[in-house]
Amino acid sequence: MLIKFWGVRGSISAPGPGTARYGGNTPCVEVVGSSGDGFVIDAGYGVVKLSDALLASGRAKGLTIHFLLTHLHWDHIQGLPFFAPIYVPGNRIIVHSASEQTAREAMSRLFTSIYSPIMGVENLGASLEYRELTESIELAGARVETFPVNHSVPTLGLRITDAGKVMVHATDHEGGDPAADRRLIEVARSADLLVHDAQFTEAEYLRYRGWGHSSTEAAVRSALASKVRLLALFHYDATHTDLDVDAQLSRARELAQVDEQLEVIAAAEGMEIRL
Numbered sequence: 001m002l003i004k005f006w007g008v009r010g011s012i013s014a015p016g017p018g019t020a021r022y023g024g025n026t027p028c029v030e031v032v033g034s035s036g037d038g039f040v041i042d043a044g045y046g047v048v049k050l051s052d053a054l055l056a057s058g059r060a061k062g063l064t065i066h067f068l069l070t071h072l073h074w075d076h077i078q079g080l081p082f083f084a085p086i087y088v089p090g091n092r093i094i095v096h097s098a099s100e101q102t103a104r105e106a107m108s109r110l111f112t113s114i115y116s117p118i119m120g121v122e123n124l125g126a127s128l129e130y131r132e133l134t135e136s137i138e139l140a141g142a143r144v145e146t147f148p149v150n151h152s153v154p155t156l157g158l159r160i161t162d163a164g165k166v167m168v169h170a171t172d173h174e175g176g177d178p179a180a181d182r183r184l185i186e187v188a189r190s191a192d193l194l195v196h197d198a199q200f201t202e203a204e205y206l207r208y209r210g211w212g213h214s215s216t217e218a219a220v221r222s223a224l225a226s227k228v229r230l231l232a233l234f235h236y237d238a239t240h241t242d243l244d245v246d247a248q249l250s251r252a253r254e255l256a257q258v259d260e261q262l263e264v265i266a267a268a269e270g271m272e273i274r275l
């Protein structure tokens with residue numbers, strides 16, 4: 001399984017020299033299974049980079065693209081109007097989410113004349129299909145299971161299994177709720193990779209408790225308790241510079257030292273992980 005990070009920033013884009021290393025685009029993660037096919041988790045502005053890559057390699061036509069939307073907060077869908085394959089006739093865009101109805105309404109609003117020059121979702125070139133991601137599906141040769149994470153709206157955590165490797169994606173999750181923590185730890189037990197919300201430092205978290213995001217410390221606690229092999233910090237606050245993310249990573253590695261099997265990295269735009 002190959003995981004490509006196209007956008008790792010939380011809530012608000014953060015372009016500029018201070019964020020050039022980790023990147024300023026909002027969440028988008030591509031997963032390519034051992035079959036060679038793949039799918040895309042969330043469509044923040046990072047999806048525009050994926051779009052550029054598809055165009056540059058001449059692969060933007062004849063596509064079936066599966067988007068797994070963890071939830072429909074703006075930072076997880078705002079890139080869709082700028083995803084070029086959505087305008088190409090013959091392409092199929094399949095939107096998987098917690099609620100088919102809500103996704104349909106969100107997509108419809110996203111392309112109304114108020115926001116979009118194409119004047120309506122029905123004028124897109126690609127066909128759009130909506131599917132409810134409830135429990136477990138086979139996608140691109142991988143098994144995708146969902147679980148609820150702790151956020152302000154129903155939000156899907158994802159457990160992806162392919163060729164014996166397991167990745168767990170838990171963005172927009174606030175650690176600290178005992179039931180939600182237990183559920184995540186159980187789902188992520190012995191996973192090869194845990195991608196975990198790390199929006200805040202611990203000091204910031206104390207100010208933003210209840211906002212639906214985790215501190216670096218909470219991400220490490222989940223990784224340690226579930227004995228994952230690799231933790232990738234993700235969904236950094238837009239105010240965090242590269243140096244701030246470096247400091248989060250140092251703090252996470254310090255805390256993770258108690259488990260010599262656990263490796264910690266900070267997800268960055270353009271980073272690829274092969275499991």
Ligand SMILES: [Zn+2]
Nearest residue numbers: 010011075172
């Ligand atoms: Zn978010």
Ligand SMILES: [Zn+2]
Nearest residue numbers: 071073151172
């Ligand atoms: Zn959110």
